Amino acid sequence: MQKKSANATPPCPAGDELATLIAQANWARNLTPDELAQAIDGTQEKRLPAGAYVCHKGEAVEHWIGVAAGLVKICNYSFEGKAMSFSGIPTGGWFGEGSLLKNELRRYDGLALQDSRIAYLNRKTFQWLLDHSIGFNRFLLTQLNERLGQAFATIESQSLLGPDGRVARVLAGLFNPVLYPGFGAQLKVSQEELGYLTNLSRQRVNQALQLLAEKKLLKAAYGRIEILDLEGLRSFSG
DNA sequence: TCATTAAATTGTT
């Protein structure tokens, strides 16, 4: 895939590049010029190679994090490293506002799946925007509402669908943001991990995968899943 | 680059 061009992490880009970046962000559209300037001023960009951590579980949350380019995997651990859920944040996505608002320690790891450019907006600026910008608040409201909706959708499908449907739905959700760039249609997920995600036994996951494979919706390989029909997975309800 | 070994993942009972 990608040849590693050494760890030569380039220095932070010129300010105007960062400015362009912020200005194009969804949440920046409704900011006044002054607010936008503040946002840019309070943001720092880092370039991270694939495999690097964007943020760590347990650390004090000092930044709101945006994916300027690349792909970040958010890993959520429930107990001591066990049961996990994760989702992908594609280019243009911002996350971490929940922990920032609640002033709690970060509850997940963020891992760059590709070489990525990550924007860190510091807490002080975040607070300032919260206090001053209606547009910013409007964005947060929308984003939080959207997350709430997704959470409900997940809960709903968990109780309404059978085991096979749950596996299909989780996979579809997983591939949703993660699929696009250089991954083809493959995602590295073991059947055991899928078990954690769906609250099913590994054996049952295996069974579900065989069923879904029969229906030509996916192909199961060692340690990874190849999606053949994403739409079919989404609408699978058997 | 290739062979050997260890670790991880899958399929089956």
Added chain:
DNA sequence: AACAATTTAATGA
């Protein structure tokens, strides 16, 4: 839950 078979990753010549 436990076992065997298979695949990948790591190691060293």
